[in-house]
Amino acid sequence: QQPVQSPQAVILREGEDAVINCSSSKALYSVHWYRQKHGEAPVFLMILLKGGEQKGHDKISASFNEKKQQSSLYLTASQLSYSGTYFCGTNAGGTSYGKLTFGQGTILTVHP
């Protein structure tokens, strides 16, 4: 079952913050965040593992709440380059051999 992302779309001005959520009804081993620009491959942002952790680099960070099976991606002081579609990919672990099940995506648009 695919994870559910919210919101579906976000429009920001440069410098504003955004939060994108990813929820799953299944127990998760890991959550992977990717950003995809139009016509390009998904680019890996970060991975969060079971155990409930928080990660970040530059102005993008994420958290994983294992009890709620929910992850959130935080974009701080957004830049024009942040525009794109953000996907969370979830991995249930076990014998799933790393298969990622992606959410439907959140379209982020940053205006000057």
Added chain:
Amino acid sequence: EPEVTQTPSHQVTQMGQEVILRCVPISNHLYFYWYRQILGQKVEFLVSFYNNEISEKSEIFDDQFSVERPDGSNFTLKIRSTKLEDSAMYFCASRPLWGGASDTQYFGPGTRLTVL
């Protein structure tokens, strides 16, 4: 920095024809994947491949699809008789090991398949 490569970048074919999409995963990676993305939709898992065999496949991956690692570097996806609904971007991904940060999957640039 090592990266996953895919060829061709764009393939146009007639319905019913066979196509082979090629991927060269990152050299020390052990797990390989194919995903597809229909225009405007989410990325969907097709198949995972480990130790020279399919480890998991989705319901999309029917008898028309096959994967192969013909040598030490290439990983191919074959569609035997293409249908209009196979038109999509196909992504190859690879990852090194199970567990930890090495669980990361690295995606190739994709092959856009257009079936006419």
